[in-house]
Amino acid sequence: MAGRPHSRPRLIDVAAQAGVSMATASRALASREGVSERVAARVRDVAAELGYVANPHARTLAGGPTSVAGLLVYEIGDPYFSEIASGVVGTAAEHGWSVQISHTERDSRAEAAQIRLMRAHRVGAIIVAGSGYVDPAMEAEVARELDAFQETGGRAVVIGRHHLRCDAVLPDNSAAAASVAEHLLELGHRRLAVVAGPRHLNTVTDRLGGVRSAVAARGLDPDDMPVAYVPFTREGGRAGAAQILEQHPGTTAILALNDAMATGVLSVLRERGVAVPAEVSVTGFDDIQVAQDLAPALTTARLPMSEMGVAAFELALRPPVSRPRRKPTSHGLVVRDSTAPPA
Template sequence: MARETKRSQGRSALRLVDVAERAGVSLATASRSLSGSDGVSQAVAAHVRHVAQQMGYVANAHARTLAGGTTSVAGLLVYEVGDPYFAEIASGVVKVAATHGWSVQIGHTERRASDEAVQLRLMRAHRVGAIVMAGSGYVDAAMEAEAEKELTAFEDDGGRVVVIGRHHVRADAVLADNTAGGEAVAAHVLGLGHRRLAVAAGPDHLTTIADRLTGIRAAVAAAGLDPGALPVVHAPFTREGGRDAVARILAEHPGTTAVLALNDAMATGVVSGLRDRGLAVPGDVSVTGFDDIQVAQDLSPALTTVRLPMTEMGAVALELALRPAAARPRRRHLAHALVVRDSTAPPP
């Protein structure tokens, strides 16, 4: 115990100047390297971080905050921290943060738009250095007004903001291929011969839902069908939401042969709801999802879905946030991939 206490005291006595001297760099370069700031090559920054780790040096972020600066902490705002979609995005953010010597503070809104501004204010109070918003934007810009005020104030104070998805916010953005993905999965089902389709969609106020529906309707129109007649049932973006949606679909549109769920969590609920009613997947009804969360391939049957590079989305978002602001907001478009598994087959 005494040896451990002595070791801890020795580490706490280390100063940034000691790290700089050992690494053979200036004090300013050492500071930039450990904070992930711009102006230092990756090789030099990695060398300084390695030296600091060997010496047991830990930057005093609390002291920097008290001095009025920001910390080497990124704020990540998600809808639901337990949702596999956001968990995979978070893994990408955390990996990039670790390589730059940053940590991550996660806030979640429990899918309530009113909580976004509250969580953003908390992040600003903790003086995070960057914010990544991973939840969907809203079709109605007014729903983002309070959050936009917080983000604008944060950027005016020198913070960096990156959003994932289509938002009414002037900021760098990482954009998933939602529209093309929706078109691809609908074209697949139509190509199998299905003509009685229905959609189990999430809340209609989300831009993610609007974009995926736009793609599905485009494929329906290309097949010579009326996209306006396509049944769309909105429910929570969860497994239980999928169960509720498929119950309504079967009640209101009997004879449906394929259900397109707009995320994988809803798709699992759709499959469960069909089984409860004695309907086989895909023998009686085909089911598709969206996102390709890790469990999608382990379901029985394995889920046909649209794969989005969620971990990469998180990684790219934080990489953008750690760069200096550009004159115009940057856009990074990431591609989708249709993954055909066992949950889809020709109609009975």
């Protein structure tokens, strides 16, 4: 008589052979808190020996969270966000998680809608990357969705946001921007102008605040420094550069508050025959990979974008606490060919 076909191993089989409860086996395989590393290692070894593979769809049907993280970014094609996503995805894979990525184009209503959709899919964690808003009311709906998600056991982490009640990774925007401005001031520039992003974003406020503090520390009036508020894009940088050249022709240095805008600034200066850095110095912010390949190579403030993604996912794996954690990041000044003393 033929034997029964070999059936796929189940979680109960792993738990029985490892000598633990099903709950402990589940937590161990999902890399969740509450299981010692010795026990978790034994469970993983047994699962590997039996050929057990978790079925996240079955877990969803059972009403529990999955080992899937939702990542919200403004635009996945933006190098800033793609580098953050790389850190999130790589770390998630190391812990046996997968990542669902959505982009929202800096629309808080779209963010809230995506969070609702992720909650419906019972993701185990949600990470929101990108600037918050100066007015907390603009992200009130997002705050309600994340609060509800956490109240039902989900883990939420944000990157670069101040007002939401969850763990956060906070880039050092103000100090990094100050370091760029100080570099230009040390070169001898006194006629600075800023190409900033939208004024309602916290990131813009923080970075512009760092520039203004550095200018004030040199005894200059920051209110005399022109600021062009434009979209946080290459095309925004082009519009900002054109505005500054037309309204403030004596400017000797332009600080773009992200590298994408800096590429737009450089393109306008090149089209108009303005030599960089002989006539105008240009700086960026973030140090995306392409910054070093521009002509001239871009002086910029470096943020550890991939590491920010790693830190956010690692926070998502930790148990919640009554007071949300705040993890600051480092920054660095990268001096390249786009800056020089004023003529």
